[in-house]
Amino acid sequence: MTIELFREDAYKKKCKAKVVAVNGNQVELDQTIFYPAGGGQPGDMGIMQTIGGKLMSVVDCYKDKGTGAHLHILADGAEKPDVGELVSANLNWDRRHKLMRMHTALHLLCSLVDAGVTGGSVGEEKGRLDFDLEESPDKDELTAKLNELVQKNARVGFDWITEEQLEANPELVRTMSVKPPMGQGVVRVIGIEDIDIQPCGGTHVRSTGEIGPLRVGKIEKKGRMNRRINIHFSEE
Numbered sequence: 001m002t003i004e005l006f007r008e009d010a011y012k013k014k015c016k017a018k019v020v021a022v023n024g025n026q027v028e029l030d031q032t033i034f035y036p037a038g039g040g041q042p043g044d045m046g047i048m049q050t051i052g053g054k055l056m057s058v059v060d061c062y063k064d065k066g067t068g069a070h071l072h073i074l075a076d077g078a079e080k081p082d083v084g085e086l087v088s089a090n091l092n093w094d095r096r097h098k099l100m101r102m103h104t105a106l107h108l109l110c111s112l113v114d115a116g117v118t119g120g121s122v123g124e125e126k127g128r129l130d131f132d133l134e135e136s137p138d139k140d141e142l143t144a145k146l147n148e149l150v151q152k153n154a155r156v157g158f159d160w161i162t163e164e165q166l167e168a169n170p171e172l173v174r175t176m177s178v179k180p181p182m183g184q185g186v187v188r189v190i191g192i193e194d195i196d197i198q199p200c201g202g203t204h205v206r207s208t209g210e211i212g213p214l215r216v217g218k219i220e221k222k223g224r225m226n227r228r229i230n231i232h233f234s235e236e
């Protein structure tokens with residue numbers, strides 16, 4: 001099992017690691033800072049370098065559905081590390097930080113819309129959530145409320161709770177389609193001070209002020225009971 005350093009510290013930009021498996025262009029490490037695609041957040045990108053000087057670009061990262069292996073995907077034609085070799089892994093931090101800001105922004109959006117979430121996606125420039133909702137909320141009002149929460153600069157933190165605690169508090173789960181991963185005994189929850197708490201394995205900023213100004217974009221009708229709300233960074 002790969003040690004997932006990003007779950008405890010989303011701001012770690014590099015780490016040393018040992019290569020435990022290489023399969024084609026898929027590399028498994030003993031520990032990593034690369035987030036694997038999941039929960040609507042895309043996999044991380046960056047570079048990996050061996051002490052011997054091999055420089056490899058990591059173009060994606062995901063977990064193998066069958067084995068659960070945490071795979072770093074190298075660019076086509078890249079050199080490959082050898083099993084047992086030590087590498088330093090470096091995140092494309094600019095991209096990751098935008099994804100962190102957008103992911104936390106989507107949790108704010110979730111706190112403002114009183115409906116179940118049926119889907120979502122975190123992007124570098126925009127993000128979206130699909131809600132089980134018949135009426136579209138007012139765009140300007142929602143933009144104003146989102147920016148109020150950003151300006152509050154509320155603290156964002158995480159905790160691990162037991163699966164029993166989660167089952168005793170079903171209102172914590174806002175996503176109707178994706179259940180939080182169970183079977184490990186504990187579930188990670190992300191809390192935004194006095195605003196929101198929900199199970200989430202993603203990477204988040206430390207406080208809402210770090211998100212910066214937001215703007216609600218298109219609100220799309222995706223079926224009678226489905227409204228897709230898109231949000232953007234308003235200064236980028």
Ligand SMILES: [Zn+2]
Pocket residue numbers: 039103107199200201202
């Ligand atoms: Zn989340």
